[in-house]
Amino acid sequence: MKMNKFIVTFLCVMLVTGWAQGQCVEPDASIWDNPWQSCEVKQCPNRNRADGHWIMYDFGEMRRISKMHVWNINETSIVNHGFKSVSVDFSSNGRHWTELGTYSWPMASGSNIYGGFEGADFAGESARYVLLYAHENWGGACSGLTEVKFNLMRNNDDALTEFFSAMEDEDALLIYPNPARDQASLVFQSATQGEGYIQVFNFLGQRVFGADLEVFEGPNRYTLPVEGWASQIYVVSVHVHVDQEPLVGKLVVNR
Incomplete structure (x- = not known):
């Protein structure tokens, strides 16, 4: 069988x-x-x-x-x-x-x-x-x-080169596509498995999104849904582990 x-x-x-x-x-x-x-x-x-x-x-x-x-x-x-x-x-x-x-x-x-x-x-x-x-x-x-x-697809374009560079740096947060319209991928590296969380803030400092995060050893990828969000610049904060400083990046939503 x-x-x-x-x-x-x-x-x-x-x-x-x-x-x-x-x-x-x-x-x-x-x-x-x-x-x-x-x-x-x-x-x-x-x-x-x-x-x-x-x-x-x-x-x-x-x-x-x-x-x-x-x-x-x-x-x-x-x-x-x-x-x-x-x-x-x-x-x-x-x-x-x-x-x-x-x-x-x-x-x-x-x-x-x-x-x-x-x-x-x-x-x-x-x-x-x-x-x-x-x-x-x-x-x-x-x-x-x-x-x-x-x-x-060929793997020598700028986006993929940036992706692999991010995977080698535990302090890097890659956000793509950026600007985004419906969803964005958050890519980061972790040396250990654990629990973390994600927060997103608008330009006024107001939190517009939050979610718990299961973190795996090695490369991690999280899909952030942004459909319906207003067109502006957001600050994305990824706490890979709750007791560590967050990885921070800017996300542009362009509808």
Whole structure:
């Protein structure tokens, strides 16, 4: 019986920001006979999700992702095992997760010329881990996929260079995008695991946001929701640990 496990079936690494499918190796008919499947529910790495059918991809390092192309299970006798309702999460450390979205994926055709579909658009989000969690399949006893390919963007742009620099400095707080419109990512480093908190103040010094923070050893990434905030400059204060001085940065919200 095939179980959930940490797998990267195939990585198509691009040196361009667009989806260049012609540079990838397309599946041939032989791979339809060897899909990945999960036939027992397992504990999900994202503890905010119930035990279920899932697969997690590890790129080995932080990478910016453009788009993801998916081939659902295409073996004619088990096309109903394919993922249908799917949540896509991403993470820098495999413990703290951000949801990209929940998607409805089509059943495969069962044809040898089945071309798959675009599973999700990451729009340049940075991650080391990507988690695909199946809420529902197409009615089969197991759940699975044939193949997933990621378009990994070039990693020498200014934003990513700044990101890696921040990861090497425990006193650095990286805020991106900045200016932000709907949400901003707060990236920082911690030498130890612990509890902290985040506060955001407007230009009058009034606190407009606060949240407790679970801090992990190594790189940390927190998504700050700013949708509906007034257009102005905010001061972001991240207390990585309650007994330490905060990391402070400025965030511009521009609606």
